Amino acid sequence: xxxxxxxxxxxxxxxxxxxxxxxxxxxxxxxxxxxxxxxxxxxxxxxxxxxxxxxxxxxxxxxxxxxxxxxxxxxxxxxxxxxxxxxxxxxxxxxxxxxxxxxxxxxxxxxxxxxxxxxxxxxxxxxxxxxxxxxxxxxxxxxxxxxxxxx
Amino acid sequence: xxxxxxxxxxxxxxxxxxxxxxxxxxxxxxxxxxxxxxxxxxxxxxxxxxxxxxxxxxxxxxxxxxxxxxxxxxxxxxxxxxxxxxxxxxxxxxxxxxxxxxxxxxxxxxxxxxxxxxxxxxxxxxxxxxxxxxxxxxxxxxxxxxxxxxxxxxxxxxxxxxxxxxxxxxxxxxxxxxxxxxxxxxxxxxxxxxxxxxxxxxxxxxxxxxxxxxxxxxxxxxxxxxxxxxxxxxxxxxxxxxxxxxxxxxxxxxx
Numbered sequence: 001x002x003x004x005x006x007x008x009x010x011x012x013x014x015x016x017x018x019x020x021x022x023x024x025x026x027x028x029x030x031x032x033x034x035x036x037x038x039x040x041x042x043x044x045x046x047x048x049x050x051x052x053x054x055x056x057x058x059x060x061x062x063x064x065x066x067x068x069x070x071x072x073x074x075x076x077x078x079x080x081x082x083x084x085x086x087x088x089x090x091x092x093x094x095x096x097x098x099x100x101x102x103x104x105x106x107x108x109x110x111x112x113x114x115x116x117x118x119x120x121x122x123x124x125x126x127x128x129x130x131x132x133x134x135x136x137x138x139x140x141x142x143x144x145x146x147x148x149x150x151x
Numbered sequence: 152x153x154x155x156x157x158x159x160x161x162x163x164x165x166x167x168x169x170x171x172x173x174x175x176x177x178x179x180x181x182x183x184x185x186x187x188x189x190x191x192x193x194x195x196x197x198x199x200x201x202x203x204x205x206x207x208x209x210x211x212x213x214x215x216x217x218x219x220x221x222x223x224x225x226x227x228x229x230x231x232x233x234x235x236x237x238x239x240x241x242x243x244x245x246x247x248x249x250x251x252x253x254x255x256x257x258x259x260x261x262x263x264x265x266x267x268x269x270x271x272x273x274x275x276x277x278x279x280x281x282x283x284x285x286x287x288x289x290x291x292x293x294x295x296x297x298x299x300x301x302x303x304x305x306x307x308x309x310x311x312x313x314x315x316x317x318x319x320x321x322x323x324x325x326x327x328x329x330x331x332x333x334x335x336x337x338x339x340x341x342x343x344x345x346x347x348x349x350x351x352x353x354x355x356x357x358x359x360x361x362x363x364x365x366x367x368x369x370x371x372x373x374x375x376x377x378x379x380x381x382x383x384x385x386x387x388x389x390x391x392x393x394x395x396x397x398x399x400x401x402x403x404x405x406x
Binding site for chain 1: 173175178227228229230231232233234237265269270272273274275276277278279280281283284285286344347348351352353355357358360361364365368369386389390393394397
Protein backbone atom coordinates (compact mmCIF):
# COMPACT_ATOMS: atom_id res chain seq x y z
CA UNK A 1 0.00 0.00 0.00
CA UNK A 2 1.20 3.49 -0.72
CA UNK A 3 0.89 6.84 1.05
CA UNK A 4 -1.05 9.70 -0.51
CA UNK A 5 2.07 11.59 -1.65
CA UNK A 6 3.48 8.43 -3.20
CA UNK A 7 0.14 7.81 -4.85
CA UNK A 8 0.11 11.27 -6.41
CA UNK A 9 3.70 10.87 -7.62
CA UNK A 10 2.75 7.51 -9.15
CA UNK A 11 -0.27 9.00 -10.91
CA UNK A 12 1.64 11.96 -12.33
CA UNK A 13 4.63 9.91 -13.47
CA UNK A 14 2.30 7.28 -14.96
CA UNK A 15 0.75 10.09 -17.00
CA UNK A 16 4.17 11.39 -18.05
CA UNK A 17 5.26 7.88 -19.02
CA UNK A 18 2.08 7.37 -21.04
CA UNK A 19 2.64 10.73 -22.75
CA UNK A 20 6.22 9.69 -23.58
CA UNK A 21 5.08 6.44 -25.15
CA UNK A 22 2.28 8.21 -27.03
CA UNK A 23 4.98 10.39 -28.61
CA UNK A 24 7.15 7.36 -29.42
CA UNK A 25 4.13 5.62 -30.98
CA UNK A 26 3.38 8.73 -33.03
CA UNK A 27 -0.07 9.50 -31.66
CA UNK A 28 -1.60 12.49 -33.47
CA UNK A 29 -1.13 15.83 -31.67
CA UNK A 30 -4.87 16.38 -31.04
CA UNK A 31 -5.18 12.99 -29.33
CA UNK A 32 -2.09 13.26 -27.10
CA UNK A 33 -3.85 14.71 -24.02
CA UNK A 34 -6.53 12.00 -24.00
CA UNK A 35 -3.92 9.26 -24.57
CA UNK A 36 -1.71 10.49 -21.70
CA UNK A 37 -4.74 10.95 -19.45
CA UNK A 38 -5.58 7.29 -20.07
CA UNK A 39 -2.30 6.26 -18.43
CA UNK A 40 -2.98 8.53 -15.47
CA UNK A 41 -6.54 7.30 -15.04
CA UNK A 42 -5.69 3.66 -15.51
CA UNK A 43 -3.03 3.78 -12.82
CA UNK A 44 -5.63 5.32 -10.51
CA UNK A 45 -7.93 2.36 -11.21
CA UNK A 46 -5.04 -0.03 -10.60
CA UNK A 47 -4.30 1.52 -7.21
CA UNK A 48 -7.95 1.41 -6.22
CA UNK A 49 -8.20 -2.23 -7.27
CA UNK A 50 -5.01 -3.00 -5.34
CA UNK A 51 -6.56 -1.43 -2.26
CA UNK A 52 -9.86 -3.21 -2.83
CA UNK A 53 -8.31 -6.67 -3.26
CA UNK A 54 -5.77 -6.02 -0.50
CA UNK A 55 -2.66 -6.33 -2.67
CA UNK A 56 -1.49 -8.84 -5.23
CA UNK A 57 -0.79 -8.09 -8.88
CA UNK A 58 -3.05 -10.41 -10.85
CA UNK A 59 -6.54 -9.12 -10.04
CA UNK A 60 -5.59 -5.40 -10.10
CA UNK A 61 -3.98 -5.99 -13.51
CA UNK A 62 -7.16 -7.66 -14.77
CA UNK A 63 -9.33 -4.78 -13.55
CA UNK A 64 -7.02 -2.05 -14.82
CA UNK A 65 -6.57 -3.69 -18.24
CA UNK A 66 -10.33 -4.10 -18.55
CA UNK A 67 -10.84 -0.48 -17.56
CA UNK A 68 -8.23 0.67 -20.12
CA UNK A 69 -10.17 -1.22 -22.74
CA UNK A 70 -13.44 0.49 -21.80
CA UNK A 71 -11.77 3.91 -21.71
CA UNK A 72 -10.21 3.30 -25.13
CA UNK A 73 -13.54 2.16 -26.62
CA UNK A 74 -15.31 5.22 -25.23
CA UNK A 75 -12.63 7.65 -26.46
CA UNK A 76 -12.53 5.90 -29.83
CA UNK A 77 -16.26 6.61 -30.26
CA UNK A 78 -15.75 10.27 -29.30
CA UNK A 79 -12.72 10.84 -31.52
CA UNK A 80 -13.75 8.44 -34.34
CA UNK A 81 -10.45 6.63 -34.40
CA UNK A 82 -9.24 3.06 -33.69
CA UNK A 83 -9.44 2.22 -29.97
CA UNK A 84 -5.87 0.91 -29.90
CA UNK A 85 -4.56 4.51 -30.12
CA UNK A 86 -5.85 5.10 -26.58
CA UNK A 87 -5.53 1.55 -25.39
CA UNK A 88 -1.78 0.99 -25.61
CA UNK A 89 -0.74 4.25 -23.85
CA UNK A 90 -3.23 3.56 -21.04
CA UNK A 91 -1.74 0.09 -20.53
CA UNK A 92 1.90 1.23 -20.47
CA UNK A 93 2.08 1.91 -16.70
CA UNK A 94 0.83 -1.63 -16.02
CA UNK A 95 3.85 -3.21 -17.72
CA UNK A 96 5.84 -4.95 -14.99
CA UNK A 97 9.14 -3.24 -15.79
CA UNK A 98 10.27 -3.22 -12.18
CA UNK A 99 9.68 -6.89 -11.43
CA UNK A 100 11.13 -7.92 -14.79
CA UNK A 101 14.28 -5.98 -13.94
CA UNK A 102 14.60 -7.52 -10.47
CA UNK A 103 13.96 -11.00 -11.88
CA UNK A 104 16.87 -10.56 -14.19
CA UNK A 105 19.21 -8.89 -11.73
CA UNK A 106 18.64 -11.53 -9.05
CA UNK A 107 19.26 -14.18 -11.70
CA UNK A 108 22.61 -12.54 -12.34
CA UNK A 109 23.36 -12.68 -8.62
CA UNK A 110 22.18 -16.28 -8.40
CA UNK A 111 19.48 -15.66 -5.75
CA UNK A 112 17.04 -18.13 -7.20
CA UNK A 113 14.34 -17.86 -4.52
CA UNK A 114 13.97 -14.14 -5.29
CA UNK A 115 14.11 -14.85 -9.04
CA UNK A 116 11.19 -17.21 -8.58
CA UNK A 117 9.01 -14.71 -6.69
CA UNK A 118 9.78 -11.74 -8.98
CA UNK A 119 9.47 -13.94 -12.06
CA UNK A 120 6.07 -15.19 -10.92
CA UNK A 121 4.95 -11.62 -10.23
CA UNK A 122 6.03 -10.57 -13.75
CA UNK A 123 4.16 -13.48 -15.31
CA UNK A 124 1.00 -12.84 -13.25
CA UNK A 125 1.06 -9.21 -14.35
CA UNK A 126 1.35 -10.07 -18.05
CA UNK A 127 -1.32 -12.75 -17.73
CA UNK A 128 -3.59 -10.38 -15.78
CA UNK A 129 -3.34 -7.71 -18.48
CA UNK A 130 -4.08 -10.28 -21.19
CA UNK A 131 -7.07 -11.71 -19.29
CA UNK A 132 -8.44 -8.19 -18.67
CA UNK A 133 -8.28 -7.25 -22.32
CA UNK A 134 -9.66 -10.56 -23.56
CA UNK A 135 -12.54 -10.32 -21.10
CA UNK A 136 -13.72 -6.98 -22.42
CA UNK A 137 -13.08 -8.11 -26.00
CA UNK A 138 -15.33 -11.17 -25.67
CA UNK A 139 -18.10 -9.38 -23.80
CA UNK A 140 -18.04 -6.56 -26.32
CA UNK A 141 -18.25 -8.99 -29.24
CA UNK A 142 -21.27 -10.75 -27.78
CA UNK A 143 -22.88 -7.40 -26.94
CA UNK A 144 -22.44 -6.22 -30.54
CA UNK A 145 -23.96 -9.43 -31.88
CA UNK A 146 -26.94 -9.11 -29.56
CA UNK A 147 -27.66 -5.48 -30.42
CA UNK A 148 -27.26 -6.26 -34.13
CA UNK A 149 -29.82 -9.07 -33.87
CA UNK A 150 -32.39 -6.85 -32.15
CA UNK A 151 -32.39 -4.34 -34.99
CA UNK B 152 -8.90 -10.71 -64.68
CA UNK B 153 -5.74 -8.61 -64.68
CA UNK B 154 -7.66 -6.05 -62.71
CA UNK B 155 -8.29 -8.48 -59.89
CA UNK B 156 -4.64 -9.51 -59.66
CA UNK B 157 -3.65 -5.86 -59.37
CA UNK B 158 -6.26 -5.32 -56.69
CA UNK B 159 -4.98 -8.34 -54.79
CA UNK B 160 -1.44 -7.05 -54.82
CA UNK B 161 -2.80 -3.73 -53.57
CA UNK B 162 -4.36 -5.64 -50.65
CA UNK B 163 -1.01 -7.30 -49.93
CA UNK B 164 0.72 -3.90 -49.95
CA UNK B 165 -1.85 -2.61 -47.52
CA UNK B 166 -1.63 -5.63 -45.20
CA UNK B 167 2.17 -5.48 -45.18
CA UNK B 168 2.23 -1.75 -44.49
CA UNK B 169 -0.29 -2.19 -41.67
CA UNK B 170 1.79 -4.93 -40.06
CA UNK B 171 4.88 -2.76 -40.30
CA UNK B 172 3.04 0.09 -38.60
CA UNK B 173 2.34 -2.25 -35.68
CA UNK B 174 -1.22 -3.33 -36.46
CA UNK B 175 -2.65 -6.39 -34.74
CA UNK B 176 -2.87 -9.55 -36.85
CA UNK B 177 -6.64 -9.83 -36.36
CA UNK B 178 -7.14 -6.19 -37.37
CA UNK B 179 -5.24 -6.74 -40.62
CA UNK B 180 -7.29 -9.86 -41.40
CA UNK B 181 -10.57 -8.03 -40.70
CA UNK B 182 -9.66 -4.97 -42.73
CA UNK B 183 -8.54 -6.88 -45.81
CA UNK B 184 -11.56 -9.19 -45.69
CA UNK B 185 -13.94 -6.25 -45.55
CA UNK B 186 -12.17 -4.42 -48.36
CA UNK B 187 -12.16 -7.51 -50.58
CA UNK B 188 -15.90 -7.98 -50.18
CA UNK B 189 -16.43 -4.29 -50.90
CA UNK B 190 -14.55 -4.64 -54.19
CA UNK B 191 -16.78 -7.49 -55.30
CA UNK B 192 -15.13 -10.70 -54.11
CA UNK B 193 -17.69 -13.37 -53.24
CA UNK B 194 -15.49 -14.60 -50.42
CA UNK B 195 -12.15 -13.63 -48.88
CA UNK B 196 -9.70 -15.96 -47.17
CA UNK B 197 -7.10 -13.91 -45.37
CA UNK B 198 -4.44 -15.50 -43.23
CA UNK B 199 -1.90 -13.25 -41.57
CA UNK B 200 0.94 -14.02 -39.22
CA UNK B 201 3.61 -11.49 -38.30
CA UNK B 202 5.99 -12.74 -40.99
CA UNK B 203 3.67 -13.80 -43.79
CA UNK B 204 0.43 -12.79 -45.49
CA UNK B 205 -1.73 -15.16 -47.57
CA UNK B 206 -4.82 -13.88 -49.35
CA UNK B 207 -7.19 -15.88 -51.52
CA UNK B 208 -9.89 -13.93 -53.29
CA UNK B 209 -12.91 -15.80 -54.61
CA UNK B 210 -14.28 -13.93 -57.58
CA UNK B 211 -17.82 -14.55 -58.86
CA UNK B 212 -17.66 -16.21 -62.31
CA UNK B 213 -13.89 -16.43 -62.17
CA UNK B 214 -10.98 -18.36 -60.84
CA UNK B 215 -9.86 -17.97 -57.28
CA UNK B 216 -6.79 -15.80 -56.94
CA UNK B 217 -4.11 -16.39 -54.32
CA UNK B 218 -1.05 -14.33 -53.56
CA UNK B 219 1.33 -14.44 -50.65
CA UNK B 220 3.79 -11.96 -49.25
CA UNK B 221 6.75 -12.60 -46.97
CA UNK B 222 7.14 -9.84 -44.38
CA UNK B 223 10.76 -9.56 -43.34
CA UNK B 224 11.00 -6.37 -41.36
CA UNK B 225 9.00 -5.72 -38.24
CA UNK B 226 8.27 -2.05 -37.73
CA UNK B 227 7.59 0.01 -34.65
CA UNK B 228 4.09 1.05 -33.68
CA UNK B 229 2.90 4.13 -35.58
CA UNK B 230 -0.62 5.16 -34.66
CA UNK B 231 -0.77 8.00 -37.17
CA UNK B 232 -0.28 5.51 -39.99
CA UNK B 233 -2.79 3.11 -38.47
CA UNK B 234 -5.38 5.87 -38.34
CA UNK B 235 -4.72 6.71 -41.98
CA UNK B 236 -5.01 3.07 -43.04
CA UNK B 237 -8.24 2.82 -41.08
CA UNK B 238 -9.56 5.84 -42.93
CA UNK B 239 -8.39 4.47 -46.27
CA UNK B 240 -10.17 1.15 -45.67
CA UNK B 241 -13.36 3.00 -44.75
CA UNK B 242 -13.21 4.98 -47.97
CA UNK B 243 -12.55 1.78 -49.91
CA UNK B 244 -15.55 0.06 -48.36
CA UNK B 245 -17.68 3.10 -49.18
CA UNK B 246 -16.57 2.73 -52.82
CA UNK B 247 -14.68 6.00 -52.91
CA UNK B 248 -11.31 4.59 -53.97
CA UNK B 249 -10.62 3.24 -57.47
CA UNK B 250 -9.04 -0.21 -57.37
CA UNK B 251 -6.15 1.06 -59.49
CA UNK B 252 -5.41 3.90 -57.06
CA UNK B 253 -5.20 1.70 -53.97
CA UNK B 254 -1.50 0.77 -54.21
CA UNK B 255 -0.54 4.40 -54.71
CA UNK B 256 -2.52 5.53 -51.64
CA UNK B 257 -0.95 2.78 -49.55
CA UNK B 258 2.51 3.76 -50.75
CA UNK B 259 1.91 7.38 -49.79
CA UNK B 260 0.87 6.50 -46.25
CA UNK B 261 3.71 3.99 -45.79
CA UNK B 262 6.23 6.63 -46.86
CA UNK B 263 5.29 8.96 -44.00
CA UNK B 264 7.96 8.86 -41.35
CA UNK B 265 7.48 10.04 -37.79
CA UNK B 266 9.33 13.15 -36.67
CA UNK B 267 12.65 12.49 -34.98
CA UNK B 268 12.05 14.88 -32.09
CA UNK B 269 8.95 12.93 -31.13
CA UNK B 270 10.98 9.79 -30.52
CA UNK B 271 13.64 11.66 -28.54
CA UNK B 272 11.23 13.69 -26.43
CA UNK B 273 8.98 10.68 -25.90
CA UNK B 274 11.87 8.48 -24.76
CA UNK B 275 13.14 11.17 -22.38
CA UNK B 276 9.69 11.59 -20.81
CA UNK B 277 9.03 7.87 -20.60
CA UNK B 278 12.42 6.91 -19.09
CA UNK B 279 12.45 9.84 -16.67
CA UNK B 280 8.83 9.34 -15.71
CA UNK B 281 9.15 5.61 -15.07
CA UNK B 282 12.42 5.95 -13.12
CA UNK B 283 10.47 8.11 -10.64
CA UNK B 284 7.35 5.94 -10.97
CA UNK B 285 9.27 2.86 -9.80
CA UNK B 286 10.61 4.69 -6.75
CA UNK B 287 13.61 6.71 -7.95
CA UNK B 288 14.39 10.31 -6.98
CA UNK B 289 14.02 13.26 -9.35
CA UNK B 290 17.79 13.12 -9.99
CA UNK B 291 17.49 9.42 -10.90
CA UNK B 292 14.77 10.43 -13.34
CA UNK B 293 16.96 13.06 -14.95
CA UNK B 294 19.87 10.64 -15.32
CA UNK B 295 17.55 8.00 -16.80
CA UNK B 296 16.30 10.66 -19.25
CA UNK B 297 19.91 11.37 -20.31
CA UNK B 298 20.54 7.69 -20.94
CA UNK B 299 17.27 7.59 -22.91
CA UNK B 300 18.84 10.08 -25.33
CA UNK B 301 21.78 7.70 -25.75
CA UNK B 302 19.40 4.78 -26.35
CA UNK B 303 17.57 6.79 -29.03
CA UNK B 304 20.85 7.58 -30.73
CA UNK B 305 21.80 3.89 -30.62
CA UNK B 306 18.40 2.91 -32.02
CA UNK B 307 18.95 5.33 -34.86
CA UNK B 308 22.56 4.45 -35.68
CA UNK B 309 23.22 0.96 -34.35
CA UNK B 310 19.91 -0.82 -35.00
CA UNK B 311 20.21 -0.64 -38.82
CA UNK B 312 23.70 -2.15 -38.51
CA UNK B 313 22.62 -4.94 -36.15
CA UNK B 314 21.86 -8.47 -37.24
CA UNK B 315 18.46 -8.38 -35.55
CA UNK B 316 16.61 -6.95 -32.57
CA UNK B 317 18.16 -9.52 -30.27
CA UNK B 318 21.75 -8.68 -31.08
CA UNK B 319 20.90 -4.97 -30.88
CA UNK B 320 19.40 -5.44 -27.41
CA UNK B 321 22.55 -7.25 -26.31
CA UNK B 322 24.93 -4.57 -27.60
CA UNK B 323 22.76 -1.70 -26.45
CA UNK B 324 22.36 -3.06 -22.91
CA UNK B 325 26.11 -3.70 -22.56
CA UNK B 326 26.98 -0.16 -23.68
CA UNK B 327 24.31 1.62 -21.65
CA UNK B 328 24.74 -0.71 -18.66
CA UNK B 329 28.49 -0.13 -18.44
CA UNK B 330 28.07 3.64 -18.67
CA UNK B 331 25.36 3.62 -15.99
CA UNK B 332 27.55 1.42 -13.77
CA UNK B 333 30.49 3.80 -14.08
CA UNK B 334 28.20 6.75 -13.45
CA UNK B 335 26.72 5.29 -10.25
CA UNK B 336 30.13 4.09 -9.02
CA UNK B 337 31.25 7.70 -8.91
CA UNK B 338 27.97 9.34 -7.96
CA UNK B 339 26.90 7.12 -5.09
CA UNK B 340 23.71 9.06 -4.36
CA UNK B 341 22.20 7.70 -7.59
CA UNK B 342 20.13 4.50 -7.56
CA UNK B 343 21.37 2.18 -10.26
CA UNK B 344 18.29 -0.06 -10.21
CA UNK B 345 15.76 2.79 -10.57
CA UNK B 346 17.69 4.46 -13.39
CA UNK B 347 17.93 1.17 -15.25
CA UNK B 348 14.25 0.30 -14.76
CA UNK B 349 13.40 3.75 -16.16
CA UNK B 350 15.16 3.28 -19.45
CA UNK B 351 14.60 -0.47 -19.62
CA UNK B 352 10.91 0.38 -20.09
CA UNK B 353 11.99 1.66 -23.52
CA UNK B 354 13.71 -1.61 -24.36
CA UNK B 355 11.67 -4.39 -22.73
CA UNK B 356 9.15 -6.03 -25.01
CA UNK B 357 6.39 -5.68 -22.41
CA UNK B 358 3.79 -4.69 -24.95
CA UNK B 359 4.91 -7.46 -27.31
CA UNK B 360 4.56 -10.02 -24.52
CA UNK B 361 1.12 -8.80 -23.55
CA UNK B 362 -0.04 -8.76 -27.16
CA UNK B 363 1.38 -12.25 -27.60
CA UNK B 364 -0.69 -13.58 -24.72
CA UNK B 365 -3.75 -11.78 -26.08
CA UNK B 366 -3.17 -13.30 -29.52
CA UNK B 367 -2.98 -16.76 -27.99
CA UNK B 368 -6.13 -16.25 -25.91
CA UNK B 369 -7.88 -14.74 -28.93
CA UNK B 370 -7.17 -17.71 -31.17
CA UNK B 371 -4.25 -16.38 -33.25
CA UNK B 372 -2.03 -19.06 -31.79
CA UNK B 373 0.80 -19.06 -34.31
CA UNK B 374 1.32 -15.29 -34.24
CA UNK B 375 1.08 -15.30 -30.47
CA UNK B 376 3.62 -18.04 -29.96
CA UNK B 377 6.03 -16.52 -32.50
CA UNK B 378 5.81 -13.19 -30.77
CA UNK B 379 6.10 -14.63 -27.30
CA UNK B 380 9.28 -16.52 -28.16
CA UNK B 381 10.70 -13.41 -29.83
CA UNK B 382 9.85 -11.26 -26.82
CA UNK B 383 11.37 -13.73 -24.36
CA UNK B 384 14.56 -13.87 -26.43
CA UNK B 385 14.75 -10.06 -26.56
CA UNK B 386 14.36 -9.88 -22.81
CA UNK B 387 16.98 -12.60 -22.36
CA UNK B 388 19.38 -10.65 -24.55
CA UNK B 389 18.80 -7.57 -22.39
CA UNK B 390 19.42 -9.57 -19.22
CA UNK B 391 22.61 -11.05 -20.65
CA UNK B 392 23.82 -7.60 -21.70
CA UNK B 393 23.26 -6.14 -18.25
CA UNK B 394 24.97 -9.16 -16.69
CA UNK B 395 28.06 -8.50 -18.81
CA UNK B 396 27.89 -4.82 -17.84
CA UNK B 397 27.80 -5.84 -14.20
CA UNK B 398 30.91 -7.98 -14.51
CA UNK B 399 32.74 -5.13 -16.24
CA UNK B 400 31.82 -2.38 -13.78
CA UNK B 401 31.89 -4.65 -10.71
CA UNK B 402 29.38 -4.78 -7.90
CA UNK B 403 25.76 -5.82 -7.83
CA UNK B 404 23.11 -4.50 -10.13
CA UNK B 405 21.50 -2.60 -7.31
CA UNK B 406 22.61 -1.11 -4.06
